[in-house]
Amino acid sequence: MSKHFDAIVIGGGISGLTAAWQLRKNGTARVAVLEATNHCGGCVSGQSIAGLTADAGAESYATRSAVIPELLTELGIADKRIEPNPAGAWLVLPEGAQPMPRTGILGIPGDLEAEETIQALSAEGLQRAREDLEKPIDHWRERLAQPGGPQASVAELVVDRMGQEVLDLLVTPVVSGVHAADPQTLDLETVAPGLLERVVAEGSLCAAVYAQRLAAGQTVSGKPGSAVGGLAGGMNTLTTALLAKLAEQDVVVHTDVAVTALELGQPHRLSTTGGQLTAERVVVATDGPTAVDLLAATDAEFEKYRPEPGTGVALVSLVVDHPELAAAPRGTGVLVSPLVKDIDAKALTHASAKWAWIRDALAAQNPDRHLLRLSYGRISDEPGRLGYGSEDEKLIAAALNDAAAITGIELQPADIVDSGVVRWLGALPFATIGHRERVSAFRKKLAELPRVDAVGAWLAGTGLVAVVADVQKTLS
Ligand SMILES: Cc1cc2nc3c(=O)[nH]c(=O)nc-3n(C[C@H](O)[C@H](O)[C@H](O)COP(=O)(O)OP(=O)(O)OC[C@H]3O[C@@H](n4cnc5c(N)ncnc54)[C@H](O)[C@@H]3O)c2cc1C
CATH class of the missing domain: 3.50.50.60 (FAD/NAD(P)-binding domain)
Structure with a gap:
């Protein structure tokens, strides 16, 4: 060389x-x-499963910016851009599964009157969240102006404005599921740049989320998880x-x-x-x-x-044959609240419901064939919980049980056509x-x-x- x-x-x-x-x-x-x-x-990168190359890591990009579309144009693959199924994502909470509130940023609701937000919170939790609309904002104005920046965590802002329940039920599942992070120590300015400025300008966190979504060309009514794009054939x-x-x-x-x-x-x-x-x-x-x-x-x-060091994450892909999955009972995927103790997975993506190219490739093999991807390993996990260091066999067995619990479909080991485990250590820097x-x-x-x-x-x-x-x- x-x-x-x-x-x-x-x-x-x-x-x-x-x-x-x-x-x-x-x-x-x-x-x-x-x-x-x-x-x-x-x-x-890709991974080979059931005869197709599926994404082993990233599977989408945020459409809030033109950066990726412009790069795709430069590379001559703009025609491969695709949108996910707009069915939206779900949440699994201790009370059960429900559609994820139409939230904009990190699970923080941009509309406290949305049906899903009301469904997720208790009456007291909702009342506390609504205090955000009235509470003075001066403290955050001062924090923003302090030299060295506001030095605030996501949890600090959310709990102060909307209360603990919004943090536990709506924000933590997103932050731990998507960012593999703990909201108590996750830097607000890094993961939600400009949000605090908007909070101060708008006078409330809810209004700031709403305004930030509008500024990014999204609407609050857009289904969660739909503000992303993908590529036919995978990222x-x-x-x-x-x-x-x-x-x-x-x-x-x-x-x-x-x-x-x-x-x-x-x-x-x-x-x-x-x-x-x-x-x-x-x-x-x-x-x-x-x-x-x-x-x-x-x-x-x-x-x-x-x-x-970022946390270690294990991703388990299951290709399963089951006719009831065609109804996509949990939309394109699910984030699981850490408060749910009988499910180890922190997230499930119903990849064949989310992306048409995967659906079509698997349907060509068998009309009932689906790809489910489950992730394991939260930063807050107590020792012994399944994650990065667990053996493949244990992860695959747990993934099948978790997928059944999450979707409400009785999936059996015999339904598995192929499976794979990919491990990422520190790949999601915190x-x-x-x-x-x-x-x-x-x-x-x-x-x-x-x-x-x-x-x-x-x-x-x-x-x-x-x-x-x-x-x-x-x-x-
Ligand atoms: C499971 C998973 C899912 C994700 N999903 C999404 C998603 O859907 N959408 C999204 O936008 N983002 C997603 N991300 C995040 C996104 O993929 C990453 O932020 C981004 O790809 C990081 O790119 P990078 O080049 O900084 O780091 P990396 O991808 O980590 O690349 C660093 C490279 O450096 C190499 N390297 C390290 N040390 C050396 C050395 N000494 N000499 C030579 N080479 C070295 C490594 O082998 C590696 O290939 C996801 C990440 C993970 C892990």
């Missing part, structure tokens, strides 16, 4: 691949991507398309090559499992702990930006309070180093929109 490049990108996840594409667009000639595992894509085809574009642009992509050390200089020197390489410019596009490991060797001060300020201090420190950049979800926030937008901003 060639030993010297104008730019080397460390990490072949979506941040690394888009970084390489951005560098080429900016005119950087010789670009290489080094990926430690045997495939690129990171969290945007993993975004990785395939990026790799094709990079190949067309003569970008060198090496898999099974991990960078083990970085020595800054002119040029920078990289030690890798495939030998020594040099580059004029380096973009670190790995997970946070690896980025800190590499940078701290050049300056120990980077150690103080080491992120909290933004704790003050994250935004730490990231900006890290970036200031990094700017002192010549020709070194860092991108990725640990800095940008979880999600394809955040990650791709940040790459474009950092490298443009």
Whole structure:
């Protein structure tokens, strides 16, 4: 392999691949991507199940921004964009399953009069939530103005404005199910940028959620879970398309090559499992702990930006044959409240109900065939609960029982046609309070180093929109 490049990108996840594409667009000639595992894509990868390649990680992107549609156009795959079935998502609460309230942000209701919100909360809980519409907002105005930012958690804002029940029943299932985070320590500014400014401007959290949804081009009546888009063939085809574009642009992509050390200089020197390489410019596009490991060797001060390790998550995919699943009894999927003790899964996606391409591919095999995806591993889980470290057999058996409990359909082991388990460790970095300020201090420190950049979800926030937008901003 060639030993010297104008730019080397460390990490072949979506941040690394888009970084390489951005560098080429900016005119950087010789670009290489080094990926430690045997495939690129990171969290945007495929898994083989029942003869199809389904998403092993990310399966959609938020449609609140034009960032992903524009990237798809550049890659020539805009025609593959699809929308999910608008059936919406459900919640499993201790009282039973119900459609998820038409909420906008992190499960926080933008309409306290919506039927589903009223159904989810007790009379006292609803009354407490409605205090949000009257309570003075001055305290939050002061917090917003304080130097160093408001330093608030999601839970703090929700409990203050709407009470504990809204947090427990509506917000925690979303935050732990989607963000693998604990709302008590999840940084508000990172996961809901601009929300607090709106709370202060609108005078209530509910009105702020409503206004933020409208500003993002959504309506409060839109079903939860429907403000996303996908790709026919799965989001993993975004990785395939990026790799094709990079190949067309003569970008060198090496898999099974991990960078083990970085020595800054002119040029920078990289030690890798495939030998020594040099580059004029380096973009670190790995997970946070690896980025800190590499940078701290050049300056120990980077150690103080080491992120909290994200929680481990196990995703169990079940392909099952059962005629009653055709009715999609829980819409496109379910988030399970941690207060529900007899279901270990934190979420279930009825993938074949959500995405037409999966439905059609499986129906071609058998008209009753469905794909269910269940996730395990909450940050708040007590030891012994099923999760990242559990054996495949236990996870698959639990997934079948949980799927039956969630859907209300008697699924039997004989109904399983195929199954698979994918594990993600720390792949959903957890933004704790003050994250935004730490990231900006890290970036200031990094700017002192010549020709070194860092991108990725640990800095940008979880999600394809955040990650791709940040790459474009950092490298443009
Ligand atoms: C299960 C799951 C479901 C998700 N669902 C969605 C979704 O539906 N919608 C959405 O928008 N987002 C979703 N996300 C989040 C989104 O996928 C991520 O935020 C995003 O893909 C992160 O990209 P990244 O490049 O920052 O990190 P990663 O994908 O983690 O990529 C980092 C890469 O760096 C490589 N690497 C690490 N160390 C080295 C080294 N020393 N040398 C070389 N390479 C190295 C890794 O192997 C990896 O490939 C999901 C994430 C997970 C885990």
